[in-house]
Amino acid sequence: MLDNPVKKPLVKVRDLKMHFPIYSGFFQRHTGNVKAVDGVSFDVFEGETLGLVGESGCGKSTCGRAVLRLYDITTGSIEIDGKEIGATPQADLRPIRPTMQMVFQDPQASLNPRMTVQSIIQEPLDEHTKLSQKEKQEKVWELMDAVGLNRRFAGRYPHAFSGGQRQRIGIARALALNPKFIVCDEPIAALDVSIQAQVVNLLEDLQEKYGLTYLFISHDLSMVRHIATRVAVMYLGKIVELAPREALYASPQHPYTEALLSAVPEPDPSLESRADRIILQGDVPSPSKPPKGCNFCTRCPKVMDICKETEPEFKEVKPGHFAACHLLDKS
C-alpha cells in the first residue's frame, strides 16, 4: 500500500488499534472503549524521520508507545526490522527491545531520581549485554560524549541537571544498545525554546552518525517541518493525512491539516495580519464515542452529508501523498 521502490521500510504498521476498555456500573461491566488509536497504518523507511503531529489527546503518544509494544495492542500488525511483534507476548519481546528504543517527553519524569547518570545509561547495558564493568564504563562515557554531556557528571543525579541536559541523558540511554528505530515522544515539548533547537539538532546529528530511524511525535508543526522527512497528521485516533514534508506543508489535502497549518505562528508581522486562520468550532469528540462517518465531520468547515454517513478511505491522492477525505473523491 505504501510501497516506496527506493527505500525499504524498517517499520510497517498496519491497521493498528489500541482500545482501552471502560468499565462502569455496579458490576464493572465492560461498557465501551476509548479508541485512542483506531486503525492506523504507516511505514517508516530506513534512515528517515516520520513526523507524527496532531492536537492533544489525538492518540499520538499512545500510537508511539503501541508501536514499541509498551501496550498490549488490541489488533493490528507491527513489523520492525522484518520481525512481526504485534502479537508477541511481552516476555518474548525482550530480545527485540534493543532494536527499538524511546525518548520520552518529560526528561524530569523519565529518569529515576534515585539513580546516577552512570547507572541510568548503564541500565540497558546491564540488561542486554555481557560487557565487563570496565567496558560498560567506557561505553557510558562514549555515549555521554556523543550526546554532549561532560564525562565528569557521570556520578551525579538527574536533579542536578537542566531540562536539556536531562533529555540528553534520556537520549544517551536510548542509544546505549545501538537501536535502529527510536520513537521520540514529544522530546522537546517540556524544554525551553532555546534548548529545543539544541536537542533537535543533536537528534539530527545522531541520526546521521548512527543511521537512526525516528518516529518523531510532536505538536510543534514548525519543529516537525524542520526535522521530518515525511509527516503524518493524526486526528482522533486516525491518520488523516500522510505526505512528504514539503508536499504536506505546501498543499495540504485534508481540511484538518489545512486548519492545523493555518494555526502555525507567523514570525513576520506583516504576513501575520494577512494570515487567514481557519478557526475550528467546537471540541474534539470523545475517543470513546467517535462520530459516525468521518471522525472530523463534527468540526470540518467543508462538511458534506456523506461525511456523516461513511468513513472516508485512506488512500493515495498523489504519489506518496495519502489522505482520508471525501472531498478528494469528487475531484
Add this chain to the structure above:
Amino acid sequence: MRLSPLNQRRLRNFRSNRRAYWSLVIFGFLFGLSLFAELLANDKPILVSYRGDLRMPVFGFYSERDFGGDFPTEALYGTAEVQCLIVTGGMVDCFDEAETLIAGAAAGTIVSEDFHKGWMVWPIIPYAYDTIVNIPGVAPSAPSATNWLGTDDTKRDVLARVIYGFRLSVFFAIVVVSVSSIIGVLAGAVQGYFGGWVDLTFQRIIEIWSGIPSLYVIIIVFAILGRSFWLLAFLIILFGWPSLVGVVRAEFLRARNFEYVRAARALGVPDWRIMLRHVLPNAMVATVTLMPFLVTGAIGTLASLDFLGFGLPASAPSLGELTLQAKQNLQAPWLAFTAFFTFAIMLSLLVFIFEGVRDAFDPRKTFA
C-alpha cells in the same frame, strides 16, 4: 559500601533530630545491655575459681560433684553449701557449718590442708528470670537491697524478669515485624505492580484472611500444639502481614505508571528488577511511615496476649504477665509501676526513633 547522597542526607536529617537520635542511643544501649541479660541477671556466677581452676558456670555445666559435693546434678550456686565449697576448695565441713566457713575463708582464718581459697564473680543481679528468691515474707515482696524492684507473686526477682522480658518483647517485635513486612511488601508489590485480576483476586483473599478471628486461632492452635515463642511468632506473622499490603499496593499502583518505569519497560528490564530497582525505593517511605505502628503493635499484641493468659508459656519472662500480676496484686504497687514504666519508656523510645526515621525519609522536611 558507600552511602548514596540521598541516604547521607537521610542520615544527616536523622542525626539532627536530637530527640530521635538520643532515643536511638538510649534504646540501643538498653537493648544492647539486655542482649547480655545472662551476664547481668543470673543465678549462676560468671566466673568461679575453684582450687585455682577457673570455670564459667554461665556458659558451662558443672555438677555439685565438680566442686567436691555429693550430687551429680547441676550445682545450686545460690545455696550457702555450694558457695562454701567453692570458696574453701571443697571442704567437707561445708555441709555442716557453711556460713562460718565462708566467713572464715573471707577473713583468712581457716587453717587446714583441704583449704584452697576460691572466689566467685556474680552478675549484678544474682537471679535469673525464673529463680525463686529465698527470702522470708509474703510473696510479692517489696523492693529491697537484694531485690531492687521487689519480687512478684512467685518470689521471682522483678528486675531480672524485666530485663529478660524487655529483650523478649523487642526480639519478638523484630522477628514479627521484619518477617511480616517482607511478606506484606512482596504481596503488595505484586498486587500493585500487576494490577487487574491479580490485584482483584488477591484483595479478596486478603479480605477473607483478615476476617479470620486470629485470637481464636491462637487459642485453638496453642491448645493443640502447646505454647511456644516461635509458634506464637508464626501465628502473629500469619495474621499480621496484610497490614502493610494496602500501603505498598497503593504505592506500586501509583508508581507503575511513572515515566521512568515505562522507560525501564521499554528497555526490556524484567518486571521483578523494575519492581526492585525503580518502584520499591518509592514504596519504602510509606513502609517506613507505618513501621512504628507495626513495631509497637507487635509489642502490644504480645503483652495483651500474655495479659489474657493466651501468650507465651507461663514460665517465660513476660511483661504482659507482670502487668496481670500487678492487676491481681494492687497491694504491691511496685509491680504496676515497673510494668507501666517499662512499657511507657520502651514504646516512647521506639515511637521517637521511628518518628525520626520517617522525618528523615521525608524529602520535603529539612533540618537545620
